[in-house]
Amino acid sequence: MPSVSNIALKISDLAFGYSKKPLLEIDELQIQKGEHLAVIGPSGCGKTTFMHLVAGLLRPQAGTIEIQGCDITRLKEWEMDRFRGRSIGVVFQRLHLLSAISVLNNLLLAQRLARMAPDKKKAMTLLDRLGIAGQAHALPAMLSQGQAQRAAIARAVIHSPSLVIGDEPTSALDNSSAADAIQLIKELSESVGFALLIVTHDERVRSSMDRVLDLESQT
Amino acid sequence: MNLLQLSLSNLSLSPLSTAVNILLLSLGTGSIAILLIATHLLSAALIRDAADIDLVVGAKGSPLQLVLSGLYHADIPTGNIRLSEARTWMEHPMVESAIPLSLGDSHKGFRIVGTNEDYVDIYDGQLAEGKLPSNLLEIAIGSSVSKATGLSLGATFAGQHGLDGAGHAHDEDSYTVVGIFEASDTVLDRLLITTLESVWLVHGESRPNSETYDTTQTNRSHEHEDVHADAEAEASEAMLDDHHENEHVKHQHEHEHEHEDEHEDELISEYDGDRERQTTAYAEAQAITVLLIKYATPIAAITLPRKINDESALQAASPAYEITRLLQVIGIGIGWLQAFAAILVASAVLSIFAALYASLKARRNDLAVLRCLGATRSELFMLLLFEGVILTTAGIVFGLIAAHGGIELAAIALGDAQNFPFTGFVWAPTEFVLVGGLLAAGVLSSLIPSWQAYSTDVPRTLALS
Numbered sequence: 001m002p003s004v005s006n007i008a009l010k011i012s013d014l015a016f017g018y019s020k021k022p023l024l025e026i027d028e029l030q031i032q033k034g035e036h037l038a039v040i041g042p043s044g045c046g047k048t049t050f051m052h053l054v055a056g057l058l059r060p061q062a063g064t065i066e067i068q069g070c071d072i073t074r075l076k077e078w079e080m081d082r083f084r085g086r087s088i089g090v091v092f093q094r095l096h097l098l099s100a101i102s103v104l105n106n107l108l109l110a111q112r113l114a115r116m117a118p119d120k121k122k123a124m125t126l127l128d129r130l131g132i133a134g135q136a137h138a139l140p141a142m143l144s145q146g147q148a149q150r151a152a153i154a155r156a157v158i159h160s161p162s163l164v165i166g167d168e169p170t171s172a173l174d175n176s177s178a179a180d181a182i183q184l185i186k187e188l189s190e191s192v193g194f195a196l197l198i199v200t201h202d203e204r205v206r207s208s209m210d211r212v213l214d215l216e217s218q219t
Numbered sequence: 220m221n222l223l224q225l226s227l228s229n230l231s232l233s234p235l236s237t238a239v240n241i242l243l244l245s246l247g248t249g250s251i252a253i254l255l256i257a258t259h260l261l262s263a264a265l266i267r268d269a270a271d272i273d274l275v276v277g278a279k280g281s282p283l284q285l286v287l288s289g290l291y292h293a294d295i296p297t298g299n300i301r302l303s304e305a306r307t308w309m310e311h312p313m314v315e316s317a318i319p320l321s322l323g324d325s326h327k328g329f330r331i332v333g334t335n336e337d338y339v340d341i342y343d344g345q346l347a348e349g350k351l352p353s354n355l356l357e358i359a360i361g362s363s364v365s366k367a368t369g370l371s372l373g374a375t376f377a378g379q380h381g382l383d384g385a386g387h388a389h390d391e392d393s394y395t396v397v398g399i400f401e402a403s404d405t406v407l408d409r410l411l412i413t414t415l416e417s418v419w420l421v422h423g424e425s426r427p428n429s430e431t432y433d434t435t436q437t438n439r440s441h442e443h444e445d446v447h448a449d450a451e452a453e454a455s456e457a458m459l460d461d462h463h464e465n466e467h468v469k470h471q472h473e474h475e476h477e478h479e480d481e482h483e484d485e486l487i488s489e490y491d492g493d494r495e496r497q498t499t500a501y502a503e504a505q506a507i508t509v510l511l512i513k514y515a516t517p518i519a520a521i522t523l524p525r526k527i528n529d530e531s532a533l534q535a536a537s538p539a540y541e542i543t544r545l546l547q548v549i550g551i552g553i554g555w556l557q558a559f560a561a562i563l564v565a566s567a568v569l570s571i572f573a574a575l576y577a578s579l580k581a582r583r584n585d586l587a588v589l590r591c592l593g594a595t596r597s598e599l600f601m602l603l604l605f606e607g608v609i610l611t612t613a614g615i616v617f618g619l620i621a622a623h624g625g626i627e628l629a630a631i632a633l634g635d636a637q638n639f640p641f642t643g644f645v646w647a648p649t650e651f652v653l654v655g656g657l658l659a660a661g662v663l664s665s666l667i668p669s670w671q672a673y674s675t676d677v678p679r680t681l682a683l684s
Contacts, residue, residue, distance in 0.1 A: 048678075048681075048682060049678075052677075052678045052681075055591065057590070057591070057677045057678050057681075058678055077595075077596070078595045078596070078597070081590065081593055081594065081595040081596075082593060082595070084591065084592075084593050085592060085593015085594070086593065090591045090592075092588070092591075092681070096584060096585075096588045098225070098585050098588065098589070099232065099585065100225065100228040100229045100231070100232045100585075101220060101224075101225060101228045105220040105224075105228075108220040109220040109221075109225065109592070110592050110593075112220060112221055113589070113592045113593035113594050114593055115593075118220065155592075167681075
C-alpha cells in the first residue's frame, strides 16, 4: 500500500457521460509520483474525455479525482484553473504553442499562470537540456515539428507539476522524433518527479510506459 | 510575460490590421479633437478679448459687425460717429466707463487704433520697452506686431488706409514707435496703439491752434476726445465727406508740418489759457468709430442698449449676445463636421470590433490552451479587452498628437498674421469627454469578443482542433 503523499493521482467511482448512458466509468485508479501510465482504447471510448476529466476541464457526474490529495471535483471553476496551472502540465496532440510569442515566452507565461515568479534562467536551462536553447527566441512557426514538440514538453514541465497529461503527444511526429520525445518526457518525469499519464494509440508509447489503462475494459 | 504583453504580441501578429484600425481611429479622434481645440481657442479668445466690455456703440449697421470690428478688430467698422453724439452716453449715469476708439488705418495688416490709456488697461497691457504714446504721431505696438514687422523703438512708418495694405499711405505723417507691449495673449498683441489725436491728424482733421496740440489733454479723459474719418467704413459716406472736406485744411498746414519738429518746443511754450476750451470744442467736432462701454449697474444691460438704439442715431450691440449668436452660427457648421468625424470614429470602433472578433475566431485554440495552462475565464476576458483598449488607446493618442501637432504647425505657418492666437499646446476641457467617450466605445466594442473568450468551451475547442 503506497503512502498517500506518494499518490499523484487517485480516481474513485468515476462516472461521466454526455447523455444518460455513461461514457466512462472507473472504479479505482492510482498513479504514484514518477509513474508512467498509458491510457489506451479504441476511438470513441472516452480517452480524451478521461484526459479532460483529470485536467479538470470537465466535471464528472459521480466520483472523485484527487491530485496530490486535492479532490479537484470539489473546486470551483476558477480554483480549478489555478490548481491546473500550478499542478498539472498538458502536452497536446498538435503542440499548441502560443503562436504570437517566442518559445521562451511560452515557458515564462506558463510560469506566470502557475503563479510563479518568471524564472528565465530555469527556462533556458530546460530548453538547453531539451536541445532547443538556440530556438528560445524564435516564434513557434519557425520551429521544426520535433523542436516544437520539445518546446511543448518544456512548457508542460517548467512549473514542476505533480502530473503531466499528454494527449497523443507523438501522433504528429516521425518514429525517431516520437521516440526522442517519449524518452525526454520520461527523463524529466524522473528528475522532476511528476506522474505521467499519456493518452495514446501509439504502440511504441504504450510499450514504454510502466502501466497501461485500457478504457475499453473499464466500461 | 504577462497577459498585457501577450495582448501586445497578439496585436503585433497582424500588423497591417492593427495599423489600419489605429489609423482609422486616429483620423476620427484627430478630426474631432481639432474641432474641439479650435472651438475652445476661439471661445477663449472671444471671452478674453471682450475684456468685460458690456456694450459696443457705433454707427448703425450690423450689430455683429460692430462688435467684431470694435472689440475683436476682425471686421471692417460700420462707420463713424460724432464724439458729440457719443458724449450723451459716455456721461450717462448707467455708464461706469466709456473708451472711444478711432479705427481705419493699418500697418502691414495690423490695425492702428487711436484711443487712450484706458484701452490698454482693460487688457492689462504691460510695456516691455518704452512708454505709452502721449504726443502726436507716437505709437506703441503689440508684441505680435513687433515680431511680424520687426519694428523697434524709434522706428518710423506711415499708416495705410484700410487693412489690406492696398490703401493710400499717409507718407506725410509717419508714426514713431515709442513703446512695445509685452505679449498678453489678447487682441492688444496685434494692435498698434496711438492717441485719438494722432489718428485725426493723419486723416487730415485740423488741429486746434497748432500742431503741438498736447494729446495728454485727452488721455484718460472723456472730455477731450477727437474725431477722425474712418477710411474703411465705406458705408459711412457722410463721415468720409467730412474727411475730404478737411483735406484742404490739412494742405494749408503742410508747410507748417515741415517745420513741426523745429518749432515744437517753442509752440508748447505758447500754450495759453484758451487751449482747453478750444481743444474741447475741437474734439467734440471730430469722429470716433466705436465706444466701448462698461455698465455701472446690472440693470443697464436691460435698458441702456434699447435707449441708445431707440433714442439716437447710434447703434448699441452687446458683445455677449452677438458672440453667442456668432458661436451658434459657427456651431451649426462645427456640428456637421463633428457628425462627420463621429461617423469616422464609429467606423473605427466597428473596425476594432471586427478585428477582435476575427482574431478571436482564429485564436480559439490559443484561448483553450491558455485555460489548460491555468488562465481563468476572467483572464481570457481581460486578454481580449486589453487588445481592444490597446487599439483604442493607440488610436486616441495618435489622433490627439496629430490634432495638437497639426494645429501647432498651422499656427507656426500662419505666424502672427492670424486673427486669433492659435496654438497646439492647449487642452480643451471637452477633450476629456472625447477621450472618455472613445475609451468607453473601445471597451464596448471589445465586450462581445471578450465575452466569447470568457465563454470558450475548452474541451470542445480542443476536440475540434
